[in-house]
Amino acid sequence: MIQRLFAPFALFLVIGFLIGPFLIIVAASFSAGETLAFPPQGFSLRWIAKVFTVESFRDSFATSMMLAIGGTFCALVLGIPAAYAMSRYKLPLSETVRTIVSAPVIVPGIIVGLALLRYFVVPFGIGITPALFLAHTALVLPYAVRVVSASLANLRSDIEEAAVLLGSSRLGAFFRVVLPNIRGGILSAFILGFVTSFNQVPVSLFLSGPGVRTLPIDMIAYMEIVFDPSVAALSSLLAFMSIGIVFLAERFLGFSRYV
Amino acid sequence: MFHNRAEAMALALPAAVFAAAVFLLPVILLLAEGFKSAEGWSAAAYTGFFSEPINQTVFWRTLRLGAIVTVVSAVIGYAAAFAIVNLKPGTKGRMIGLVILPLMISPVARTYAWIVILGRTGIVNQALQGLGLTDGPLRILFTETAVFIGLLQLFLPLMIISLISALENMPRDAVPAARVLGANWFQVFWKVILPLTKEGVVIGGTLVFTGSLTAYITPAILGGSKVLMLETLLYQQVSVANDFVSASVIALILIVMSFAANLLLKRVATARNNR
Numbered sequence: 001m002i003q004r005l006f007a008p009f010a011l012f013l014v015i016g017f018l019i020g021p022f023l024i025i026v027a028a029s030f031s032a033g034e035t036l037a038f039p040p041q042g043f044s045l046r047w048i049a050k051v052f053t054v055e056s057f058r059d060s061f062a063t064s065m066m067l068a069i070g071g072t073f074c075a076l077v078l079g080i081p082a083a084y085a086m087s088r089y090k091l092p093l094s095e096t097v098r099t100i101v102s103a104p105v106i107v108p109g110i111i112v113g114l115a116l117l118r119y120f121v122v123p124f125g126i127g128i129t130p131a132l133f134l135a136h137t138a139l140v141l142p143y144a145v146r147v148v149s150a151s152l153a154n155l156r157s158d159i160e161e162a163a164v165l166l167g168s169s170r171l172g173a174f175f176r177v178v179l180p181n182i183r184g185g186i187l188s189a190f191i192l193g194f195v196t197s198f199n200q201v202p203v204s205l206f207l208s209g210p211g212v213r214t215l216p217i218d219m220i221a222y223m224e225i226v227f228d229p230s231v232a233a234l235s236s237l238l239a240f241m242s243i244g245i246v247f248l249a250e251r252f253l254g255f256s257r258y259v
Numbered sequence: 260m261f262h263n264r265a266e267a268m269a270l271a272l273p274a275a276v277f278a279a280a281v282f283l284l285p286v287i288l289l290l291a292e293g294f295k296s297a298e299g300w301s302a303a304a305y306t307g308f309f310s311e312p313i314n315q316t317v318f319w320r321t322l323r324l325g326a327i328v329t330v331v332s333a334v335i336g337y338a339a340a341f342a343i344v345n346l347k348p349g350t351k352g353r354m355i356g357l358v359i360l361p362l363m364i365s366p367v368a369r370t371y372a373w374i375v376i377l378g379r380t381g382i383v384n385q386a387l388q389g390l391g392l393t394d395g396p397l398r399i400l401f402t403e404t405a406v407f408i409g410l411l412q413l414f415l416p417l418m419i420i421s422l423i424s425a426l427e428n429m430p431r432d433a434v435p436a437a438r439v440l441g442a443n444w445f446q447v448f449w450k451v452i453l454p455l456t457k458e459g460v461v462i463g464g465t466l467v468f469t470g471s472l473t474a475y476i477t478p479a480i481l482g483g484s485k486v487l488m489l490e491t492l493l494y495q496q497v498s499v500a501n502d503f504v505s506a507s508v509i510a511l512i513l514i515v516m517s518f519a520a521n522l523l524l525k526r527v528a529t530a531r532n533n534r
Contacts, residue, residue, distance in 0.1 A: 007342035011354065014339040014419075017412060018361050021372030024382070028375055038375050038382055082274035089267035097275045104282050106517065108473035110490055111510040114497060115285035138281045141274060170266070199365040202475040205494065216367045220480065223371060232375070235368030242363040 022239065029233035036229045047233040057234060060218035063129070064198055067214065071136030072144070072193035076186060078137070079144030084174070087152040102142040109202030112138070117206045128209040135203050140193035147192060151185025184253045191249045195242055290514075293507035308508045314492070318512070321489045324403065325471040328410045332418040332467050333460055337452075340422035355423065358416050366413060370480045373409050374400065377481075401485045409477040414470045418463035425459020469517045489513055
């Protein structure tokens with residue numbers, strides 16, 4: 001009896017705790033007032049509109065998009081063959097490779113960024129943008145390998161062996177038989193990688209430099225100086241973008257099967 | 260299974276070499292820096308680090324906050340997961356969706372929301388003053404409480420999700436059976452639910468604890484320089500003091516704590532299994 005009343009109430013509180021702050025941000029971004037406040041003062045779209053006119057937001061959005069799309073693409077180019085080799089060949093070093101490739105997940109991002117800066121970027125004189133690109137690729141690589149591995153594990157290996165026996169080359173079998181069958185897994189890995197990379201802060205913290213910043217870092221810098229609702233507006237826009245992408249992915253790909 | 264070793268190596272090597280060059284080697288070199296000194300290898304940097312009271316404070320605060328967030332998220336997580344598991348299938352799916360939703364939103368946006376809620380003119384202070392409970396605004400932002408709330412909101416979904424799948428794998432009639440046999444709710448939880456779902460709580464706990472230890476955005480925005488945690492201390496050491504030796508020490512501490520949390524929780528799980 002107590003449970004019947006208590007459980008829904010507890011759940012209501014928990015969901016409120018998890019979702020409430022997001023709803024407040026959305027409400028605050030429609031405010032007409034000058035400062036960030038809740039309840040919002042009046043209703044307007046001025047802060048939503050302002051987001052698009054702030055030059056640093058536009059630049060850092062472009063940077064983040066480029067890193068998220070390009071970095072994830074490169075991670076997949078590196079990760080798909082590795083995942084394939086580990087699942088289809090008797091590889092003596094399989095576990096070692098898997099450990100090396102998935103290590104960036106275990107180590108805190110800020111350390112990854114600092115180490116990369118100090119022992120790779122500075123010694124080799126790499127620019128800010130390429131350095132960020134390397135970092136984001138390394139960051140996404142573990143997810144790419146894991147998700148693609150999972151979808152390869154679900155694919156029976158005898159169909160490609162059949163293709164090889166029927167005269168296809170190994171490479172041809174991979175592109176014509178394996179790849180079309182793990183398309184969903186690859187796209188899921190891409191989306192997971194994109195969202196991870198786009199929202200990433202600690203890895204990029206030390207690597208960002210004058211003029212080149214990722215969007216989340218730019219937002220943190222902006223909110224430390226200006227206390228207007230434009231960061232709230234931008235946050236809501238980005239949140240709806242992520243939710244939209246994941247929702248579509250779930251609809252058409254069954255995203256959650258792979259992640 | 261194919262046996263062509265050269266072919267397999269050619270496929271796996273680029274990824275491994277890339278990860279080793281861009282990530283593994285630099286991290287190892289960074290960690291080694293903390294053990295170097297003028298007269299060879301030593302642990303002087305570590306004794307030096309822990310002899311500073313401020314570093315001790317930050318170290319214990321990070322551990323304490325991580326532990327509290329983990330325990331509280333387990334308690335709330337059980338209540339929420341238990342409620343969700345007992346819902347009708349359609350509602351259950353929607354509730355799980357609502358729990359997962361925050362995970363897709365940028366941590367910056369999620370943390371930013373707490374400024375609106377906990378700030379000097381935030382909702383909590385408005386409410387407290389409106390009710391006449393306090394005279395002036397309370398300082399909630401830039402306290403450990405604010406960091407705790409932010410971390411809890413950030414990582415609670417991971418615990419709930421882990422516990423939902425653990426509870427779903429529990430035999431359906433275990434709880435009713437224990438009730439019929441006369442167990443009270445406390446006994447049901449302690450003797451039936453907890454042992455049957457310990458893997459879920461171990462997985463969730465590891466995710467929440469290591470997440471809290473290594474979070475940067477939340478302590479940076481909600482704690483600022485008043486409530487430093489190891490990650491924000493590391494950032495400060497590098498960007499303000501240019502002290503890479505301390506940074507290396509903190510890096511190793513963070514990595515060791517994450518690994519230790521994993522091992523400890525695994526040990527707890529197997530120990531309970533063998534009893």
